[in-house]
Amino acid sequence: MTQKSALIKDPDWWRGAVIYQIYPRSFQDSNGDGIGDIAGIIQRLDHVEKLGVDAIWLSPFFTSPMLDFGYDVSDYRDVDPMFGTLEDFDDLIAAAHSRGIKIIIDLVLSHTSDQHPWFVESRADRENVKADWYVWADAKPDGTPPNNWLSIFGGSSWEWDGQRMQYYLHNFLIEQPDLNFHNAEVRQELLDVARFWLDRGVDGFRLDTVNFYYCDAQLRDNPALPDTARNDSIAPAVNPYNFQEHLYDKNQPENLEFLRELRDLLNSYDAITTVGEVGDAQRGSEIQATYTGGGDKLHMAYDFALLANAYPTGTRIAEVMKTSESFGQDSWGCWAYSNHDVERHGSRWRLSDEAKRVYAALLMCLRGSVCLYQGEELGLEEAEVPFEALQDPYGKRFWPKFKGRDGCRTPMVWQSDNRNGGFSTATPWLPVSADHLNKSVSSQQEDATSMLAFYQAMIAFRKTQTPLLKGHYAPVSADDAHIAFEREHDGHRILCVFNLSDAPISVPLPSGEWTWNGTAPFEDVRNGETVSLGPWQAAFANEKGAL
Structure with missing residues (x-):
């Protein structure tokens, strides 16, 4: 191994x-x-x-x-x-x-394939040792499925099996019968x-x-x-x-x-x-x-x-x-x-x-x-x-x-x-x-x-920013064109600002002294009361003295 x-x-x-x-x-x-x-x-x-x-x-x-x-x-x-x-x-x-x-x-x-040995055995009859390993149910008196559940792949999520004379559940393809987790x-x-x-x-x-x-x-x-x-x-x-x-x-x-x-x-x-x-x-x-x-x-x-x-x-x-x-x-x-x-x-x-x-x-x-x-x-x-x-x-x-x-x-x-x-x-x-x-x-x-x-x-x-890996999230501001938030871990804060538009933006900064991080794959941004970003740009700043 x-x-x-x-x-x-x-x-x-x-x-x-x-x-x-x-x-x-x-x-x-x-x-x-x-x-x-x-x-x-x-x-x-x-x-x-x-x-x-x-x-x-x-x-x-x-x-x-x-x-x-x-x-x-x-x-x-x-x-x-x-x-x-x-x-x-x-x-x-x-x-x-x-x-x-x-x-x-x-x-x-x-779920499994209907070709899985478990299902082959389960569908054989109602008395075998794996008879209850899948979700089986009787038809309604009129022969229709047990309920109204639908498959993600279209149609009813129930398929009639003529061997057992019951329906089995499949949330996906007919060939993907659902296992019975109640067992x-x-x-x-x-x-x-x-x-x-x-x-x-x-x-x-x-x-x-x-x-x-x-x-x-x-x-x-x-x-x-x-x-x-x-x-x-x-x-x-x-x-x-x-x-x-x-x-x-x-x-x-x-x-x-x-x-x-x-x-x-x-x-x-x-x-x-x-x-x-x-x-x-x-x-x-x-x-x-x-x-x-x-x-x-x-x-x-x-x-x-x-x-x-x-x-x-x-x-x-x-x-x-x-x-x-x-x-x-x-x-x-x-x-x-x-x-x-x-x-x-x-x-x-x-x-x-x-x-x-x-x-x-x-x-x-x-x-x-x-x-x-x-x-x-x-x-x-x-x-x-x-x-x-x-x-x-x-x-x-x-x-x-x-x-x-x-x-x-x-x-x-x-x-x-x-x-x-x-x-x-x-x-x-x-x-x-x-x-x-x-x-x-x-x-x-x-x-x-x-x-x-x-x-x-x-x-x-x-990987250089522990707050991005494990830190808490705190919103700063957002509208359709931008989002800004902080991540914090063990007293270390990083501010993340994203321009999600094709026009320049200016975003007011939250309180604190920030050192702009120029090592990310975006332009370096200098400090001020606002951060100004060009179209489709981002900026990252660490709280001064925290790192």
């Missing part, structure tokens, strides 16, 4: 960490089959190390029929052959740890899965759909959601999933006890962390705080407040932070703009390169940890994937108003002089965007003015 002796075993390392998400299918193909793999990730670790991040979040690589590209697991304890072997995974752990990079793997515990044997088996990977040397888990583990034991109908309360942060606007208030199909209070059981297991290992994905359009921040507060459940979690379509004006960012802070100072968020499930934020918010830079700087200064998605450091836009090349079942279901998630999952671009971007010698599983080629790693890595260089500099700056 891999050892972590090369890493500093600080149990608090995750607080303020920058985590880099790798989507294995699209990072680097090492064997010429057009699909990225674990050996390819090892080949590209130098890039991750130079970026300066603390950890990698590795999207699913488990054995799977790949109908949802690894989020439909058929064997939790093995690597799918398209990605390599368990030995390859051990090699990745060793190679990352030798560079001081931790590995967080994506655990999909709420103690299921919970114990999933804890054993986590133990298997901890014993191999992983440093933590990203927990997919962490608020979906339990459903209401009584299977009560969800109420309708008023039009004015609907938003498309979790599901696209064309999806009727947004028409319900999801009171009973997720977010159940029993979930907290399972998270405590999981935390007890993690606490028996050194310096392990968790980051939970909270998918809820109405109460995401509250759930995030509840799941991470108290020190006995998750270490950190993220909701979709900054992964949504709503443009992040200074006013909105201030509101998001105020809401997050209102639920308790002992909770911890993990902020992201982009990931494998949403349109890349440069396209989603129609940002110029100058705007991408200032928003990246802002992300590095919010209270919480940070997730970056592969290619974000290159300033990649959403790729255009034609319908005939589409792989994502979600996109196929709601095309053309929602084009799915393939546009953010296209291969990483390493070289500009190769039509496949240096990703593969074969035709990639998704086409490489021609618009991405001129933003490749090779075209940016020697350019001190590039987006890549900016991300490297901003991550490095963050």
Whole structure:
């Protein structure tokens, strides 16, 4: 098994960490089959190390029929052959740890593939030992599903099974049946899965759909959601999933006890962390705080407040932070703009390169940890994937108003002089965007003015400022064009001011003597009663004498 002796075993390392998400299918193909793999990730670790991040979040690589590209697991304890072997995974752990990079793997515990042996046995009849391992229910007298719950991927979340003559629950694809967390044997088996990977040397888990583990034991109908309360942060606007208030199909209070059981297991290992994905359009921040507060459940979690379509004006960012802070100072968020499930934020918010830079700087200064998605450091836009090349079942279901998630999952671009971007010698599983080629790693890595260089500099700056890593958050001022706030830790204060517009601004300074920090990747700013910033600029000041 891999050892972590090369890493500093600080149990608090995750607080303020920058985590880099790798989507294995699209990072680097090492064997010429057009699909990225674990050996390819090892080949590209130098890039991750130079970026300066603390950890990698590795999207699913488990054995799977790949109908949802690894989020439909058929064997939790093995690597799918398209990605390599368990030995390859051990090699990745060793190679990352030798560079001081931790590995967080994506655990999909709420559901499995319908090809998982557990489900094959469960659906065989109503008397077998795993009969109650999934959420089964009888039809209503008229043959319709047990209740009105809807799938995020469209349609009812119930599927009829003619073998058992019952419906089973699936919050996502029909081929992704939901496990029954009310069954103690299921919970114990999933804890054993986590133990298997901890014993191999992983440093933590990203927990997919962490608020979906339990459903209401009584299977009560969800109420309708008023039009004015609907938003498309979790599901696209064309999806009727947004028409319900999801009171009973997720977010159940029993979930907290399972998270405590999981935390007890993690606490028996050194310096392990968790980051939970909270998918809820109405109460995401509250759930995030509840799941991470108290020190006995998750270490950190993220909701979709900054992964949504709503443009992040200074006013909105201030509101998001105020809401997050209102639920308790002992909770911890993990902020992201982009990931494998949403349109890349440069396209989603129609940002110029100058705007991408200032928003990246802002992300590095919010209270919480940070997730970056592969290619974000290159300033990649959403790729255009034609319908005939589409792989994502979600996109196929709601095309053309929602084009799915393939546009953010296209291969990483390493070289500009190769039509496949240096990703593969074969035709990639998704086409490489021609618009991405001129933003490749090779075209940016020697350019001190590039987006890549900016991300490297901003991550490095963050690490020099303990208040940005672990400190409290205090608002100073905000409107649509700017946001200013302080971060404080152990008496050390840093002031962060961001111009989120294409016009110059002047912002009154809070009380205190400030020394402007010229080491960040922005212009040095001199002190006065106000701070004046040019378009899409940021400024940072330390309280004089505090550092």
